[in-house]
Amino acid sequence: MTDATHGSAADKSVTTDPSGPMLAADGTPLKTSLNRALRKQKRRALFLIAPLLVFILVTFIYPIGEMLFRSVENQIVGDTLPRTVRVLADWDTEASDIPGPAVFSALAKDMMVATEEKNHTRLGSRLNYEASGLSSLFRKTGRGVDDVGEGYTEQFVALDPAWEDPQTFIDIFAGPRWLDANAEYDGEGPRPTFRLAAGIGEVLPQTASIYRDFARVVQTEDDDNPAEEEPWNTVYLALYEDLQAGAVIPADMAHADMLNAAQVAAASFTTTDVLADFVSFDKDWADRDVWRIIQTYSAPYTTGYFLNSADLQLTPDGVAWRPENERVxxxxxxxxxxxxxxxxxxxxxxxxxxxxxxxxxxxxxxxxxxxxxxxxxxxxxxxxxxxxxxxxxxxxxxxxxxxxxxxxxxxxxxxxxxxxxxxxxxxxxxxxxxxxxxxxxxxxxxxxxxxxxxxxxxxxxxxxxxxxxxxxxxxxxxxxxxxxxxxxxxxxxxxxxxxxxxxxxxxxxxxxxxxxxxxxxxxxxxxxxxxxxxxxxxxxxxxxxxxxxxxxxx
CATH class of the missing domain: 1.10.3720.10 (MetI-like)
Known part of the structure; x- marks a missing residue:
């Protein structure tokens, strides 16, 4: 009687087919059923340890990884001076002592944005780790960069007083979606993000780029309306460069007549020596080594920190030992x-x-x-x-x-x-x-x-x-x-x-x-x-x- 009972229970749990795999009670192969049960156990175990795992990842692993990532991260140079880095990449350090006017023009635009966003001091501190004195260089430049291009501003305004009106630039550069959103803005919440008009970046690329930065900074840093703020002097500098580069103004473009007239008059404008402006801020801008350091550390990632940790340094000429009195x-x-x-x-x-x-x-x-x-x-x-x-x-x-x-x-x-x-x-x-x-x-x-x-x-x-x-x-x-x-x-x-x-x-x-x-x-x-x-x-x-x-x- 006992043997018959046990045999009946076994038949219910496992079915043996001599011609096929061993089956479970529900008809599925026994191996598949065991694997399914094992997966359930693993999921249950993972569910139990998940809170602790998440806690460790968020409070321990991620902060340590984020800190260690700083040992190779070097994005501040490229993020703060994007235009300068792009133009500086083509500079041949052996062909000239310092970069050409295009680099200084790009630097003026980047420094204007960085100064308004208070990032120029952070950049100076970063580069000061590689060469002492660069921190004060960027601080001095930040105090005077807003005057770069002032001569072009005066000449554009003298040509037509409408160039002094912020609405002129809004008509030329602002997109219709932003115009509608800005008109409906009631002062509650963040201001609508400034958007350029379609195609303006192809007609006046440098001016559109710096004006977009101007509008963004006015909105985010000053919480003001770009339509009520006179553009920076560097916007007029960029406008002069675009017109001199032979910009083709479409006939249906806003203020096309003004732009065409300005393009003709710009040929006789008194030019501003941007290089001389920067040298007047600090004579180190005429130092070849300063520019070589900026070029060397313009990449988003660097081995410089690890080299410094081994009493080495990354120089424009390659890896070299640090001065003997700095090897600690x-x-x-x-x-x-x-x-x-x-x-x-x-x-x-x-x-x-x-x-x-x-x-x-x-x-x-x-x-x-x-x-x-x-x-x-x-x-x-x-x-x-x-x-x-x-x-x-x-x-x-x-x-x-x-x-x-x-x-x-x-x-x-x-x-x-x-x-x-x-x-x-x-x-x-x-x-x-x-x-x-x-x-x-x-x-x-x-x-x-x-x-x-x-x-x-x-x-x-x-x-x-x-x-x-x-x-x-x-x-x-x-x-x-x-x-x-x-x-x-x-x-x-x-x-x-x-x-x-x-x-x-x-x-x-x-x-x-x-x-x-x-x-x-x-x-x-x-x-x-x-x-x-x-x-x-x-x-x-x-x-x-x-x-x-x-x-x-x-």
């Missing part, structure tokens, strides 16, 4: 690695005996010692570091104690602060718990009977420790070393306070560029290199020791 980053990287290694070794030497005591003492005493190990976590890092600054200084507690017991003379006190020694001492104290805890958790799992068995077989205390106990504690050493080394290599508060000029890490320079110099591109490049170095050490450790041997206990 390779030294800082080497110092960071050496000192982080020294801190890690110090933590091993001090933490191993403590971990052994914690693992072998009775529970009551071990718990008391564990509280003392964890006690520093309850104190602010800044307070602990400041305390070491008091302890290590020339007239501090440690030197006073050494003088009192006669180890050092009063006039020959030890230099323990503002150097590498102070950094290693203070950071060893701060990071020591991160070494002790992994060691303790692994040592706690080593049975004491192993040592007793080794001694019963004739091993000495040292042999029993070295051949039996120590190999089993290596996973704890590995876990603690990785933890301490990675934490040490990224520390910057403690080295900044007690390290002086000889005990700071590369992380201090990264913090400086992020918060003080605002050179985020260089900070991102330094951080990326530091990340690669850490991953390299992690890979080497995995190849030599094996990451599977790293344990936190159990």
């Amino acid at each position: 980053y390779v030294t800082l990287f080497i110092r960071t690695l050496i000192m982080s290694t020294a801190i890690t070794v110090s933590c091993i030497l001090l933490g191993y005996p403590i971990g052994w005591l914690l693992a072998n003492l009775p529970s009551r005493q071990a718990n008391l010692l564990m509280i003392l190990v964890l006690l520093p976590f309850w104190t602010s890092l800044l307070v602990r570091t400041s305390a070491w600054k008091v302890l290590l200084q020339d007239q501090g507690v440690i030197n006073d104690l050494l003088v009192w017991i006669g180890v050092v003379a009063d006039d020959n006190r030890l230099a323990l602060i503002n150097n590498a020694t102070g950094t290693i001492i203070s950071m060893t104290h701060i990071l020591l718990p991160f070494m002790i805890l992994p060691l303790y958790s692994v040592m706690k799992t080593i049975p004491p009977s192993y040592l007793r068995a080794a001694k019963s077989l004739g091993a000495t205390n040292w042999t029993a420790f070295w051949r039996v106990y120590f190999p089993q504690s290596v996973p704890g050493i590995g876990a603690g070393s990785i933890l301490v080394f990675i934490l040490a290599i990224g520390y910057y508060i403690t080295p900044e306070i007690v390290g002086g000029t000889k005990g700071v890490f590369i992380s201090n320079r990264i913090a400086y560029h992020i918060s003080t110099s605002l050179n985020w591109g260089l900070a991102a490049a330094l951080g990326a290199i530091l990340l690669v170095i850490v991953l390299g050490f992690y890979w080497a450790y995995d190849r030599i020791v094996g990451i599977d041997n790293v344990k936190l206990g159990g």
